[in-house]
Amino acid sequence: MADxxxxxxxxxxxxxxxxxxxxxxxPGDPLPPLSPAxxxxxxxxxxxxxxxxxxxxxxxxxxxxxxxxxxxREAYKIWRPTPxxxxxxxxxxxxxxxxxxxxxxxxxxxxxxxxxxxxxxAYENARAGVKKLVTETGAGxxxxxxxxxxxxxxxxxxxxxxxxxxxQKPYRRSMMQTxxxxxxxxxxxxxxxxxxxxxxxxxxxxxxxxxxxxVAASSEDANxxxxxxxxxxxLHQTVIGQETIAQMExxxxxxxxxxxxxxxxxxxxxxxxxxxxxxxxxxxxxGMRFVGAExxxxxxxxxxxxxxxxxxxxGLTPLMPMYTLGHDFVPPPVHAxxxxxxxxxxxxxxxxKAGLVDAVAVPQNPTFEAALQFSRTEGIIPAPESAHAxxxxxxxxxxxxxxxxxxxxxxxxxGHGHFDLAAYDAYLAGTLEDPRxxxxxxxxxxxxxxxxxxAIA
Amino acid sequence: MADxxxxxxxxxxxxxxxxxxxxxxxPGDPLPPLSPAxxxxxxxxxxxxxxxxxxxxxxxxxxxxxxxxxxxREAYKIWRPTPxxxxxxxxxxxxxxxxxxxxxxxxxxxxxxxxxxxxxxAYENARAGVKKLVTETGAGxxxxxxxxxxxxxxxxxxxxxxxxxxxQKPYRRSMMQTxxxxxxxxxxxxxxxxxxxxxxxxxxxxxxxxxxxxVAASSEDANxxxxxxxxxxxLHQTVIGQETIAQMExxxxxxxxxxxxxxxxxxxxxxxxxxxxxxxxxxxxxGMRFVGAExxxxxxxxxxxxxxxxxxxxGLTPLMPMYTLGHDFVPPPVHAxxxxxxxxxxxxxxxxKAGLVDAVAVPQNPTFEAALQFSRTEGIIPAPESAHAxxxxxxxxxxxxxxxxxxxxxxxxxGHGHFDLAAYDAYLAGTLEDPRxxxxxxxxxxxxxxxxxxAIA
Numbered sequence: 001m002a003d004x005x006x007x008x009x010x011x012x013x014x015x016x017x018x019x020x021x022x023x024x025x026x027p028g029d030p031l032p033p034l035s036p037a038x039x040x041x042x043x044x045x046x047x048x049x050x051x052x053x054x055x056x057x058x059x060x061x062x063x064x065x066x067x068x069x070x071x072x073r074e075a076y077k078i079w080r081p082t083p084x085x086x087x088x089x090x091x092x093x094x095x096x097x098x099x100x101x102x103x104x105x106x107x108x109x110x111x112x113x114x115x116x117x118x119x120x121x122a123y124e125n126a127r128a129g130v131k132k133l134v135t136e137t138g139a140g141x142x143x144x145x146x147x148x149x150x151x152x153x154x155x156x157x158x159x160x161x162x163x164x165x166x167x168q169k170p171y172r173r174s175m176m177q178t179x180x181x182x183x184x185x186x187x188x189x190x191x192x193x194x195x196x197x198x199x200x201x202x203x204x205x206x207x208x209x210x211x212x213x214x215v216a217a218s219s220e221d222a223n224x225x226x227x228x229x230x231x232x233x234x235l236h237q238t239v240i241g242q243e244t245i246a247q248m249e250x251x252x253x254x255x256x257x258x259x260x261x262x263x264x265x266x267x268x269x270x271x272x273x274x275x276x277x278x279x280x281x282x283x284x285x286x287g288m289r290f291v292g293a294e295x296x297x298x299x300x301x302x303x304x305x306x307x308x309x310x311x312x313x314x315g316l317t318p319l320m321p322m323y324t325l326g327h328d329f330v331p332p333p334v335h336a337x338x339x340x341x342x343x344x345x346x347x348x349x350x351x352x353k354a355g356l357v358d359a360v361a362v363p364q365n366p367t368f369e370a371a372l373q374f375s376r377t378e379g380i381i382p383a384p385e386s387a388h389a390x391x392x393x394x395x396x397x398x399x400x401x402x403x404x405x406x407x408x409x410x411x412x413x414x415g416h417g418h419f420d421l422a423a424y425d426a427y428l429a430g431t432l433e434d435p436r437x438x439x440x441x442x443x444x445x446x447x448x449x450x451x452x453x454x455a456i457a
Numbered sequence: 458m459a460d461x462x463x464x465x466x467x468x469x470x471x472x473x474x475x476x477x478x479x480x481x482x483x484p485g486d487p488l489p490p491l492s493p494a495x496x497x498x499x500x501x502x503x504x505x506x507x508x509x510x511x512x513x514x515x516x517x518x519x520x521x522x523x524x525x526x527x528x529x530r531e532a533y534k535i536w537r538p539t540p541x542x543x544x545x546x547x548x549x550x551x552x553x554x555x556x557x558x559x560x561x562x563x564x565x566x567x568x569x570x571x572x573x574x575x576x577x578x579a580y581e582n583a584r585a586g587v588k589k590l591v592t593e594t595g596a597g598x599x600x601x602x603x604x605x606x607x608x609x610x611x612x613x614x615x616x617x618x619x620x621x622x623x624x625q626k627p628y629r630r631s632m633m634q635t636x637x638x639x640x641x642x643x644x645x646x647x648x649x650x651x652x653x654x655x656x657x658x659x660x661x662x663x664x665x666x667x668x669x670x671x672v673a674a675s676s677e678d679a680n681x682x683x684x685x686x687x688x689x690x691x692l693h694q695t696v697i698g699q700e701t702i703a704q705m706e707x708x709x710x711x712x713x714x715x716x717x718x719x720x721x722x723x724x725x726x727x728x729x730x731x732x733x734x735x736x737x738x739x740x741x742x743x744g745m746r747f748v749g750a751e752x753x754x755x756x757x758x759x760x761x762x763x764x765x766x767x768x769x770x771x772g773l774t775p776l777m778p779m780y781t782l783g784h785d786f787v788p789p790p791v792h793a794x795x796x797x798x799x800x801x802x803x804x805x806x807x808x809x810k811a812g813l814v815d816a817v818a819v820p821q822n823p824t825f826e827a828a829l830q831f832s833r834t835e836g837i838i839p840a841p842e843s844a845h846a847x848x849x850x851x852x853x854x855x856x857x858x859x860x861x862x863x864x865x866x867x868x869x870x871x872g873h874g875h876f877d878l879a880a881y882d883a884y885l886a887g888t889l890e891d892p893r894x895x896x897x898x899x900x901x902x903x904x905x906x907x908x909x910x911x912a913i914a
Binding site: 004005006007009011012074077078079089107108109111148151152171174175177178179180372375376377378379380381418419421422424425428 | 461462463464466468469531534535536546564565566567568605608609628631632634635636637829832833834835836837838875876878879881882885
């Protein structure tokens with residue numbers, strides 16, 4: 001047991017030089033987004049009011065790889081490559097023959113994977129002469145990442161933070177301000193969108209997106225930045241999976257299953273897509289499975305319908321082909337604020353629809369039970385979002401014990417929980433709730449999906 | 458500028474195999490601690506009520522190196538080796554020809570260098586059959602580190618947390634509880650020591666130490682653990698400096714000045730002592746300087762007297778030869794709770810006394826100004842304690858600019874500030890105070906130093 005390797009590290013020269021664009025390897029053509037005005041396929045022009053051209057080109061690219069600009073790779077060096085860690089202590093606690101590996105993205109300054117996309121978004125906007133980025137944030141991971149990225153590239157940053165998270169995580173707000181960002185509680189009275197949603201005081205990602213898009217679209221020198229869902233965000237995150245492939249090679253193993261939590265899908269895509277591309281190309285284990293873990297209180301992939309829907313609550317964004325609970329469904333205020341989203345990345349949804357990726361929904365209390373087991377063995381206190389992946393990974397490891405199989409499990413630990421300790425307090429005190437998914441509410445929201453869009457199911 | 462290296466990483470095989478014991482290389486014999494009962498030199502027996510034999514042997518060892526037990530090295534692998542980072546963005550902001558490097562200890566689960574000693578202390582106590590460790594904590598860095606270490610080795614952990622920090626940093630308490638620790642606000646009414654200090658509601662490290670020692674000394678199966686000051690704690694921290702020597706070699710540079718913040722002294726000792734030993738042995742730059750940065754509100758090294766004094770406020774510990782402001786001096790409640798200590802490690806004080814190490818005292822607001830500059834260039838939000846070292850490093854870099862010299866500056870970034878954001882809030886709002894050092898108060902406390910001890914000044 002002595003001198004077993006725990007961490008697999010890469011030096012900076014191993015930061016990927018390209019992002020992986022899975023769309024090139026998926027069978028068939030991707031379904032186009034639709035203009036909210038015409039319901040016709042949206043083109044780059046529909047996005048140019050709020051995104052710079054370079055990001056629009058990434059969004060619609062069908063090339064298998066996109067080169068990472070050198071200043072972005074330089075900024076990635078602040079924390080990348082991130083470690084791959086073998087969870088030996090957790091394995092021993094579980095008494096499982098499984099080998100559990102996790103890729104830890106919490107070493108970034110903002111504490112999660114989100115800067116992987118915040119950096120290139122800030123860089124391309126700064127290069128395009130934009131002065132300010134406006135965005136939404138759930139738990140605050142994205143908003144703090146964008147504030148951090150804007151501080152590096154000399155941009156202003158304005159953040160609409162989901163009300164329930166704003167109240168639960170005051171230090172995330174302080175963090176954004178420390179990096180120079182401005183933060184509003186959403187729904188706010190600063191926008192039409194916010195005022196129209198005043199009856200949902202806990203807010204939601206969908207509402208906060210509406211507010212940010214409204215501000216960006218009506219401003220000359222401001223753009224919008226989205227932390228997940230869109231294809232260019234998934235693209236940026238693929239540095240995670242690419243590094244992991246190199247690190248699992250160092251470990252001399254290959255995963256049987258790749259697990260990530262899913263909110264808007266970019267974390268999951270970032271870890272899984274490079275592995276999935278390998279599998280689609282016939283490399284590696286042919287039986288490799290992919291599992292997205294979402295909250296039982298907001299079960300988009302497991303309970304949603306596959307249809308065209310808006311990315312935001314009010315209906316300002318293009319319509320995207322995705323699993324959705326309805327754009328005006330407001331999920332209950334679970335502590336995993338980053339997973340409280342009615343839809344999911346179209347690219348991820350396409351892989352789920354094609355049967356390439358499975359989804360599981362896990363309730364809040366079992367998720368925190370897993371988080372505690374992890375904290376007390378591996379040391380790292382995980383973000384509630386990331387703990388969904390830990391729950392699914394532990395369930396896999398227990399199944400492996402049951403089956404007596406030495407399965408190799410790889411999961412993404414997307415961030416730390418330093419700003420989520422109020423949730424741990426509640427769990428330890430036995431007062432943490434398991435908010436129920438209101439299926440009737442979602443059904444009603446789904447019935448309100450925009451009509452006149454092409455059927456895709 | 459493209460592809461410049463930012464981080465210098467070591468793999469796990471480079472975790473040091475031995476700790477560095479500077480005492481073997483210092484001229485003359487170390488001054489012994491004194492028994493509080495007899496004022497005669499204290500022996501191992503004076504410590505055995507609260508420490509296991511293995512740690513006592515480390516405390517009094519005069520060997521130049523002490524082997525690190527294999528289970529401790531295994532636990533170190535959870536986060537060690539830590540990165541050495543070249544602060545290129547900060548250098549550019551300052552327009553300095555200096556090269557600034559920092560060793561970042563905030564990647565540990567608890568967020569600071571403290572687990573370097575918490576791990577071996579928990580390990581040796583567990584091996585000795587102890588069931589529980591009792592300790593004090595200032596800002597919470599040590600208490601959370603010991604809670605984490607106890608969770609790895611199956612020990613209970615009880616923490617007396619300095620009142621002002623307990624109020625300022627509620628999530629540090631949650632963190633300790635997440636790892637299974639029990640936390641009391643100090644001064645508490647659970648101990649005689651605490652009840653005797655009820656007139657100092659903000660508490661101090663000295664008071665919290667008295668409480669923890671009292672509980673440990675009166676319990677059969679509990680021991681005490683100290684997070685700084687003692688020689689075995691400084692010893693454990695020398696993994697920092699040893700790794701840094703290897704990493705500066707990778708960078709192809711050697712520091713002109715080594716800077717660390719000083720509270721009890723273990724962080725500074727951990728970084729500086731391996732470098733200082735090299736210098737004492739005639740290796741490397743002969744002009745290498747060493748600078749300890751302490752808060753102007755608690756200026757132990759710059760304003761204290763060199764004398765025998767208690768380590769705690771009530772007078773339960775052996776008397777130690779050190780710079781002190783008087784054991785019952787209660788420093789004002791600066792946000793750098795980890796630096797609010799009346800004394801300093803005897804081993805560090807001996808190097809200051811011998812002229813090997815310089816000290817500077819920096820006020821709170823300029824410290825946070827430096828912290829903001831650092832956050833907005835290097836990305837990492839530093840702990841207020843660590844920001845004292847940043848202030849001193851920036852001052853060095855500005856002096857180098859003034860002198861037109863390409864100085865190489867190495868400083869220790871001992872931890873992140875994720876639990877200190879209320880202090881950043883106050884700084885950003887312009888309401889952060891610069892608490893004054895009450896020299897008359899310290900003078901009075903110094904006048905109350907125990908009489909009958911040998912003069913050492």
